[in-house]
Amino acid sequence: SQTIHQWPATLVQPVGSPLSLECTVEGTSNPNLYWYRQAAGRGLQLLFYSVGIGQISSEVPQNLSASRPQDRQFILSSKKLLLSDSGFYLCAWSVKGQGEAEAFFGQGTRLTVV
Amino acid sequence: RKEVEQDPGPFNVPEGATVAFNCTYSNSASQSFFWYRQDCRKEPKLLMSVYSSGNEDGRFTAQLNRASQYISLLIRDSKLSDSATYLCAVANTGGFKTIFGAGTRLFVKA
Numbered sequence: 001s002q003t004i005h006q007w008p009a010t011l012v013q014p015v016g017s018p019l020s021l022e023c024t025v026e027g028t029s030n031p032n033l034y035w036y037r038q039a040a041g042r043g044l045q046l047l048f049y050s051v052g053i054g055q056i057s058s059e060v061p062q063n064l065s066a067s068r069p070q071d072r073q074f075i076l077s078s079k080k081l082l083l084s085d086s087g088f089y090l091c092a093w094s095v096k097g098q099g100e101a102e103a104f105f106g107q108g109t110r111l112t113v114v
Numbered sequence: 115r116k117e118v119e120q121d122p123g124p125f126n127v128p129e130g131a132t133v134a135f136n137c138t139y140s141n142s143a144s145q146s147f148f149w150y151r152q153d154c155r156k157e158p159k160l161l162m163s164v165y166s167s168g169n170e171d172g173r174f175t176a177q178l179n180r181a182s183q184y185i186s187l188l189i190r191d192s193k194l195s196d197s198a199t200y201l202c203a204v205a206n207t208g209g210f211k212t213i214f215g216a217g218t219r220l221f222v223k224a
Contacts, residue, residue, distance in 0.1 A: 034212065036214070042216060043120075043201065043214055043215055043216030043217050044158070044201065044214040044217075046211070046212070046213060046214075049211055057211075088155075090157055090158075092212075094205075101146055101205055101212075102146075102148050102160045102163060102203075103148075103160075103203065103205075103212045104160070105157035105158055105159070106157065107156075107157050108156075108157050110155070
């Protein structure tokens with residue numbers, strides 16, 4: 001069966017510090033991968049999605065970046081965090097090429113920038 | 115205009131009540147539709163997919179209206195455990211770029 005791992009679960013970082021969140025998927029190959037952010041009491045905002053290794057599409061301008069160095073690895077990074085980067089970050093994957101393609105989520109990383 | 119819009123609620127209903135949520139989407143080329151449930155401080159989990167012909171899973175019924183570009187979720191005989199945020203999601207062919215609504219909060223009271 002497919003599983004998705006995301007870590008760390010909780011993170012407190014000072015303003016201006018770098019960020020690296022990692023997500024890996026097991027049990028499937030060539031998935032679509034996503035990074036979402038959810039601010040407190042808000043919906044899911046799509047940040048990045050990837051349809052393959054090295055292919056990253058950004059949905060919103062920000063000081064975050066994403067990379068996909070391997071087929072089932074998706075990394076979210078920042079060189080300098082802002083207070084506004086606080087939120088609940090969720091990695092997700094979906095199967096390509098099917099009529100139904102629901103997204104499956106990792107357990108999320110709760111980031112607080114102080 | 116947001117790509118996917120939902121009434122944020124909250125909906126406060128007594129146990130046993132029937133409650134319905136709607137969600138509108140702007141991209142007429144959207145192909146796949148879903149309802150997710152999100153508990154407080156947890157990741158969203160798929161509740162059900164939404165098919166063109168409508169579908170039912172126990173107390174939950176989902177419907178799609180392509181002409182008016184909305185999907186709906188009906189919950190019958192509400193339980194306390196149904197209290198959560200319900201997110202609708204819309205994706206284009208192959209699940210590429212899944213967009214979520216902001217969610218509708220439901221509180222079921224004893």
